[in-house]
Every structure is written in C-alpha cells, then in structure tokens.
Amino acid sequence: MLANFTSVALTIVGALTWGLLLGGISRSVTARIHGRMGPRVTQNFIDLWKLFRKTSSIHHGGMFWMAPMFRITGAICVLLMVPLVIGQNITYNMSFAGDVFLLIYIMFFGCLGMALGAGNSGHPYAVIAVSRGLAQMSSYELSFSIAVVAIAVGLHTFKIEGIVAAQQAGITSWNIFRFPFASAGALLAFLPMQMAYPFGIVLAPQEIPIGPPTEYSSRMLSFMLSGRALFGVAKLILFVSLLFGGASSWLSLFVKTFLLYMYPIVVSSVFPRFRTEQSIRFLWFIPTTLALVDLVRVML
Amino acid sequence: MYCNQPPEKPGNKKELLEKITNMARANSLWVTAYGTGCGAIELRPLHTSRFDMERFGIAMRPTPRQADVLIISGYLATKTLKRVIRVYEQMQDPKYIVALGSCTINGGMYFDSYNTLNVLDKYLPVDVYVMGCMPRPEAIIDGFSLLMQKIKDGRAQGWKHYKENLDYYRENQKKIITDWDLPDYNW
Numbered sequence: 001m002l003a004n005f006t007s008v009a010l011t012i013v014g015a016l017t018w019g020l021l022l023g024g025i026s027r028s029v030t031a032r033i034h035g036r037m038g039p040r041v042t043q044n045f046i047d048l049w050k051l052f053r054k055t056s057s058i059h060h061g062g063m064f065w066m067a068p069m070f071r072i073t074g075a076i077c078v079l080l081m082v083p084l085v086i087g088q089n090i091t092y093n094m095s096f097a098g099d100v101f102l103l104i105y106i107m108f109f110g111c112l113g114m115a116l117g118a119g120n121s122g123h124p125y126a127v128i129a130v131s132r133g134l135a136q137m138s139s140y141e142l143s144f145s146i147a148v149v150a151i152a153v154g155l156h157t158f159k160i161e162g163i164v165a166a167q168q169a170g171i172t173s174w175n176i177f178r179f180p181f182a183s184a185g186a187l188l189a190f191l192p193m194q195m196a197y198p199f200g201i202v203l204a205p206q207e208i209p210i211g212p213p214t215e216y217s218s219r220m221l222s223f224m225l226s227g228r229a230l231f232g233v234a235k236l237i238l239f240v241s242l243l244f245g246g247a248s249s250w251l252s253l254f255v256k257t258f259l260l261y262m263y264p265i266v267v268s269s270v271f272p273r274f275r276t277e278q279s280i281r282f283l284w285f286i287p288t289t290l291a292l293v294d295l296v297r298v299m300l
Numbered sequence: 301m302y303c304n305q306p307p308e309k310p311g312n313k314k315e316l317l318e319k320i321t322n323m324a325r326a327n328s329l330w331v332t333a334y335g336t337g338c339g340a341i342e343l344r345p346l347h348t349s350r351f352d353m354e355r356f357g358i359a360m361r362p363t364p365r366q367a368d369v370l371i372i373s374g375y376l377a378t379k380t381l382k383r384v385i386r387v388y389e390q391m392q393d394p395k396y397i398v399a400l401g402s403c404t405i406n407g408g409m410y411f412d413s414y415n416t417l418n419v420l421d422k423y424l425p426v427d428v429y430v431m432g433c434m435p436r437p438e439a440i441i442d443g444f445s446l447l448m449q450k451i452k453d454g455r456a457q458g459w460k461h462y463k464e465n466l467d468y469y470r471e472n473q474k475k476i477i478t479d480w481d482l483p484d485y486n487w
C-alpha cells in the first residue's frame with residue numbers, strides 16, 4: 001500500500017519535472033532553429049515559481065477556478081493509467097483500472113473542463129479559442145479513436161497492458177510497423193493534440209493573442225502550466241505504449257518520450273498555421289482515412 | 301582546520317523564501333506588449349536573433365493579467381495615460397515599470413507640447429529609466445539588467461509605493477484626465 005502510494009506520488013512529481021524540462025528544452029531547440037541562444041532549460045521552473053508567488057485578484061466565477069484543476073486531474077488520471085516501465089509492476093500504478101476507451105474519455109474530459117473555465121472568463125479571445133479548440137478536438141479525436149480501435153481490434157485487447165505486452169517480440173512487433181496506417185493517423189492527430197503548427201489555431205498568437213488562458217494569471221496560470229506539462233508527458237507515455245512498444249527500462253522511457261516530444265517541435269518550427277476550416281478539413285480527411293484503412297484491414 | 305570567524309546566522313525562513321522568489325522574478329520578466337511612443341520601434345529588434353532577450357527569461361505577454369513589466373516606450377500622450385493606468389492596474393503584483401527615452405524623463409523634444417506628459421514619475425511609479433532619444437536595443441537590455449538587479453536586491457518596490465501613495469498619483473492623474481470615469485482601482 002505504502003509502496004503504491006509512493007510510486008503514485010513519485011510518478012506525478014517525476015512527470016511534472018520531466019514535462020517542464022522538456023518544455024525548456026523545446027524552447028531552446030526552437031531558439032536554435034531561429035539562430036538565437038534561447039532561454040535556460042530550467043526557465044519553465046523559474047516561470048512557474050514566479051507565477052505561483054504573484055498575487056491573484058481576478059475572479060470570474062466558480063468554473064474559472066475549477067478549470068485548471070480539471071486539467072490537472074485529467075492529466076494525472078491518464079498518467080496513472082498507463083504502465084510506465086514493463087516488468088516493474090510497481091510502476092503500473094492504476095493501469096488495472098481501465099482500458100483505452102476510458103483513457104480517451106478522460107483526455108477529452110480535461111480539455112473540456114479547460115474550455116468551460118476559459119469560456120467562463122468571458123474574454124472574447126478566450127471564447128473564440130475555445131470554439132476553435134473544441135471543433136479541432138472533435139476532428140482529431142475521431143482519427144485518434146479509429147486508430148486506437150484498429151490497434152485494439154487487431155490485437156484482441158482493449159487493455160493498455162495487453163497492447164504493450166503484444167509488442168515485446170522485437171522492434172518489428174511494434175504497432176507502428178504492424179499497423180502503419182493507423183499509426184500514421186494517430187501521429188498526425190498527435191500534432192493538434194500538442195497544439196503544434198500547422199494546427200496551432202487555439203493559441204494563435206497573431207490573431208487571438210494566447211487564446212483560452214487570456215484571463216488567467218498568477219497562481220491559476222501556474223496550475224495551468226503544470227497541468228499542461230503533466231498532460232504532455234501523459235500523452236507521450238500513452239503514445240509510446242500504443243505505438244512504440246512501451247518502455248522496457250527507465251532509459252528507454254526517457255529516450256522514447258524525448259524523441260516523440262521533439263517530433264511536434266520540429267514540425268512546428270517549419271510550418272505556418274492553418275486556418276480553422278483548413279485544419280478541420282485536413283484532420284477529417286487525411287488521418288481519419290489512414291486510420292480507417294487499417295481498421296478495415298483488421299476487420300476483414 | 302578551524303575557522304576564526306563565528307558562523308553566519310542563517311536568515312529566517314521567510315527572508316530566504318523571498319530571496320529565492322526575487323531571483324525567480326528577476327529571471328522571468330514578462331512584458332506587456334503595449335507601446336506608447338516612438339521608442340516602441342526599438343523593442344522589436346530585442347526579439348531577433350541578434351539581441352535575443354529570451355535568453356534573459358524576458359518574454360512578451362499579450363495580456364496585462366500575466367505581465368510583470370510595463371514598458372512606457374517614449375512620450376506618453378494625455379489621451380494614452382488613461383489606457384496606461386488601466387493596463388498597469390490590471391497587472392498582478394509585483395509589477396514594474398520601465399520608461400524609455402528622454403520624453404518620459406523630462407518631456408524630451410516634446411517638453412512644451414500641449415498633449416504629452418513631461419515627468420512620468422508623477423503619474424506612475426517608474427522603476428527604471430532608460431535614457432536616449434531613442435534608446436538603442438543595447439541600452440534597453442542594460443536597463444533590463446538594472447531592473448533585474450533591483451528586483452534581486454528587493455529594491456524594485458514601485459508597485460508598493462503606488463498603492464501606498466495612491467491619493468498623490470490619483471490627484472496628478474486627474475489633473476490630466478479631465479473626463480475621469482475609471483473606478484477607484486481597476487483590478
């Protein structure tokens with residue numbers, strides 16, 4: 001019991017640290033691509049602490065306060081439901097509790113809470129961003145869900161543990177090779193999930209300055225940034241488990257999540273942004289069709 | 301081995317926490333993206349790879365809610381003052397003001413103009429002045445390092461001064477803004 005509790009606590013703290021560190025690394029990498037030095041890799045920790053210690057005097061109703069909590073709760077649930085390192089049972093945390101569908105639902109739940117809170121702030125930019133975000137989310141969720149269903153049906157299991165266990169016979173047994181089309185669909189859906197360009201229509205700095213968190217400040221913003229870091233790591237671990245054979249050791253967990261994290265950063269640095277309808281049209285057609293190809297293949 | 305000096309007494313916990321927080325504040329300055337005078341044009345190069353202010357942890361924020369620093373980038377017109385007050389008071393504490401250019405110090409070349417303010421300090425608490433007409437990006441970076449040092453030393457207390465002497469500032473502001481319709485303090 002105590003060991004489980006410790007493992008859960010360490011997972012959350014570790015994921016938060018790793019998420020913030022990855023954020024710092026990504027800022028440095030983006031700066032180097034621009035030919036700049038960029039901030040320190042620890043910049044996100046400094047920002048977080050500063051925000052945490054600022055005063056808060058803004059109130060926009062109950063949902064406004066609850067939104068970051070929804071986000072953090074969603075992120076922690078996803079994080080704890082995915083086994084971290086294969087073979088080390090203690091790192092499986094609560095992965096006995098649900099299957100991939102529950103995970104997809106919880107991922108949606110965190111974003112929805114955020115949308116309600118940002119909507120409650122009443123700022124026009126936040127509201128525009130929320131409507132864009134929800135429209136885009138329903139588009140990429142479709143292709144992501146079809147990809148997950150294709151994999152689950154192909155492997156005859158909806159359990160994350162089962163999906164990871166089925167990929168342990170060498171690199172060729174990874175789902176990215178066994179279900180190439182579904183994986184391509186899921187990886188394309190991963191870009192808008194991470195709000196990467198060309199799908200960065202939610203935060204769109206030149207149009208709706210920063211979108212949903214416009215009215216958030218101080219402590220609330222620090223919670224929101226922590227939630228984002230946690231959610232980012234949770235999604236990375238989920239994708240590593242679904243497509244890249246899970247992690248057989250801590251080193252492989254860090255390397256795989258790091259490489260996967262770099263993928264949207266690099267794509268983001270070289271692409272301009274879609275307009276909302278272009279983004280949605282792309283997500284409805286290309287990744288969804290790709291994911292459907294594999295679903296039909298496994299059904300036949 | 302022995303030491304002939306008595307061991308230094310560690311400061312109390314609150315002081316230590318404040319010191320650490322001040323270090324964080326100094327190394328993470330978020331600036332409201334708002335320009336008032338011609339000096340704003342010299343802020344743009346700060347984002348480029350040549351000057352790159354992100355390496356000091358300085359970033360632009362599009363909303364005053366999240367910003368720590370308000371830059372008054374040159375002359376402040378009497379009409380703009382109302383907006384600037386509103387932006388400044390919506391920022392969360394602690395907050396700092398950096399004023400660029402001679403115009404903010406003594407009116408500069410607009411010293412006898414009917415529609416610009418001469419001494420900014422009377423209307424808003426300025427933490428750091430950067431002189432020049434207009435200050436080059438290097439000078440602005442220098443101003444920022446001065447602000448960072450002041451924050452680290454706990455000397456950048458303009459926001460406290462503003463709250464404590466709100467009546468003084470309000471009196472001066474109301475002399476300029478004749479159609480005053482702002483609330484007592486705009487959160």
Ligand code: SF4
Binds near residue numbers: 403433
């Ligand atoms: S100091 Fe010079 S550059 Fe700056 S606002 Fe005044 S006139 Fe313009």
